[in-house]
Amino acid sequence: xxxxxxxxxxxxxxxxxxxxxxxxxxxxxxxxxxxxxxxxxxxxxxxxxxxxxxxxxxxxxxxxxxxxxxxxxxxxxxxxxxxxxxxxxxxxxxxxxxxxxxxxxxxxxxxxxxxxxxxxxxxxxxxxxxxxxxxxxxxxxxxxxxxxxxxxxxxxxxxxxxxxxxxxxxxx
Amino acid sequence: xxxxxxxxxxxxxxxxxxxxxxxxxxxxxxxxxxxxxxxxxxxxxxxxxxxxxxxxxxxxxxxxxxxxxxxxxxxxxxxxxxxxxxxxxxxxxxxxxxxxxxxxxxxxxxxxxxxxxxxxxxxxxxxxxxxxxxxxxxxxxxxxxxxxxxxxxxxxxxxxxxxxxxxxxxxxxxxxxxxxxxxxxxxxxxxxx
Numbered sequence: 042x043x044x045x046x047x048x049x050x051x052x053x054x055x056x057x058x059x060x061x062x063x064x065x066x067x068x069x070x071x072x073x074x075x076x077x078x079x080x081x082x083x084x085x086x087x088x089x090x091x092x093x094x095x096x097x098x099x100x101x102x103x104x105x106x107x108x109x110x111x112x113x114x115x116x117x118x119x120x121x122x123x124x125x126x127x128x129x130x131x132x133x134x135x136x137x138x139x140x141x142x143x144x145x146x147x148x149x150x151x152x153x154x155x156x157x158x159x160x161x162x163x164x165x166x167x168x169x170x171x172x173x174x175x176x177x178x179x180x181x182x183x184x185x186x187x188x189x190x191x192x193x194x195x196x197x198x199x200x201x202x203x204x205x206x207x208x209x210x211x212x213x
Numbered sequence: 214x215x216x217x218x219x220x221x222x223x224x225x226x227x228x229x230x231x232x233x234x235x236x237x238x239x240x241x242x243x244x245x246x247x248x249x250x251x252x253x254x255x256x257x258x259x260x261x262x263x264x265x266x267x268x269x270x271x272x273x274x275x276x277x278x279x280x281x282x283x284x285x286x287x288x289x290x291x292x293x294x295x296x297x298x299x300x301x302x303x304x305x306x307x308x309x310x311x312x313x314x315x316x317x318x319x320x321x322x323x324x325x326x327x328x329x330x331x332x333x334x335x336x337x338x339x340x341x342x343x344x345x346x347x348x349x350x351x352x353x354x355x356x357x358x359x360x361x362x363x364x365x366x367x368x369x370x371x372x373x374x375x376x377x378x379x380x381x382x383x384x385x386x387x388x389x390x391x392x393x394x395x396x397x398x399x400x401x402x403x404x405x406x
Contacts, residue, residue: 049375052313052358056266060273067269074268078261082253089249095221097245101237104228131217138217140365144252147369153376161366161377165359166384168311170352173323177348178340180324181331185339188399189348195395196353200388207380 085137092141100149121205125159129201133193136169159208167200252368259364267360270313279309290350290393293333293343300329304347312357323351342404346396353392356385 060067099105109116109123116123124146132139143160150156170193178186229235287305294300303326310319326347334341359381366374 049358049360049363053266056270056273056275059275060269063273065269065272070268070272071265073265074271075261075265077268078264079257081264082257082260085256086250086253089253090246091218093245093249093252094242095218095225097241098225098238099221099228100225101241102225102229103232103234104225107228107231108224134217140361141249143362144256144365144369147366147371148248148252152366152369152371153373157366157369157371158377158380161359161362162380162384165356165362165377165381166354167388168352168354173352174348177323177327177351178344181327181337183331183334183338183340183344187340187345188396188403189340189345192345192349192392192395192399193352196349196388196392199391200353200384203384203387204380207383211380 085140088135088137089141089144092138093145096142096145119202119205120209121159122156124156125163125205126201128160129163129197129204132163132167133170133197135172139164139169155208155212158212159204162204162208163201166204167197170194170197255368256365259368260361263360263364267310267313271310277306279313281305290346291343293341294330295333298329298333300326300333300343303329308350308355311351312355313360342400345400346393349392349396350389353388354385355389356381 057067060070105123112123112126116126119126124142128139128142128146131142143164146160147157152158152161171190174186174189174193178184178189226235226238229238284301284305287301287308288294288296291301291304303322307319307322307326310322327344330341330344330347331337333343359378362377362381363374366377
């Protein structure tokens with residue numbers, strides 16, 4: 042699917058051209074955004090250390106094999122690796138933690154492996170459902186969230202199934 | 214998250230003890246910690262780059278214009294918000310920033326949208342229909358340009374970092390459709406009870 046390779050350069054040129062036309066002080070604004078990015082990356086470091094260590098211990102100890110045996114019926118049914126099932130659960134809870142897990146999968150299996158592609162698709166196709174619901178409602182003092190959480194869970198499950206399906210189909 | 218974290222660490226240590234290879238735990242933990250830092254340093258570059266570009270798009274009004282373009286669709290989705298209400302503008306900005314993969318630019322708009330929606334809320338401690346629809350669409354995440362994912366794939370040495378764009382688009386459209394339909398059904402059930 043190299044048809045999408047042009048997309049990023051295209052968007053970058055669009056943004057810069059649009060900025061020039063509208064007389065944005067491009068470099069200063071860019072630096073300002075990049076600074077926010079750097080701070081975000083720094084805030085991410087503790088999450089990364091925590092996740093890398095936890096996943097590292099879990100994998101090296103042989104616990105994955107034990108868990109795979111326990112979850113075998115479900116994994117057999119969906120035909121997916123255990124790591125990605127886990128990733129999709131973490132995805133709904135914590136964005137930085139899920140990013141850390143995805144990078145861990147990239148490092149272990151490679152970004153262009155089936156696992157790497159499935160992890161990318163899972164990460165890209167949904168958002169940190171529980172975190173967003175908590176923050177957004179919390180910010181305005183809404184305590185009764187009514188049906189927001191069941192809808193979120195349904196959508197997350199749909200995204201998991203759709204990701205597994207499409208990655209198998211596209212990269213078979 | 215606390216449960217998962219403890220489960221991974223304690224489960225790992227117990228499993229290692231069970232398998233009789235407790236000696237692998239310490240090097241595994243130390244190696245993992247240092248590779249996390251290596252990865253974080255890699256990450257600083259790519260995240261800074263993307264948020265820099267996102268900032269330019271925001272300052273030039275590109276994100277604003279994109280929102281206006283999609284406006285008619287959103288009025289359909291939020292029948293309870295009066296036309297021209299400022300909540301709509303914030304929702305549009307938030308969702309378009311999300312679609313373009315500018316997650317960080319999206320959050321301030323999202324919180325502003327919630328603030329505006331709260332002004333229309335007769336029962337301030339209870340979520341309104343519009344809030345639920347907004348969050349359903351927001352959390353199911355329609356992504357046109359998964360910038361962070363592409364950047365991280367590139368950082369991990371992928372030969373074609375953007376090859377997953379089509380798959381992500383498909384999966385996120387599926388989940389958004391499910392979210393919209395589920396939200397609609399739940400809304401009817403709840404309005405009757």
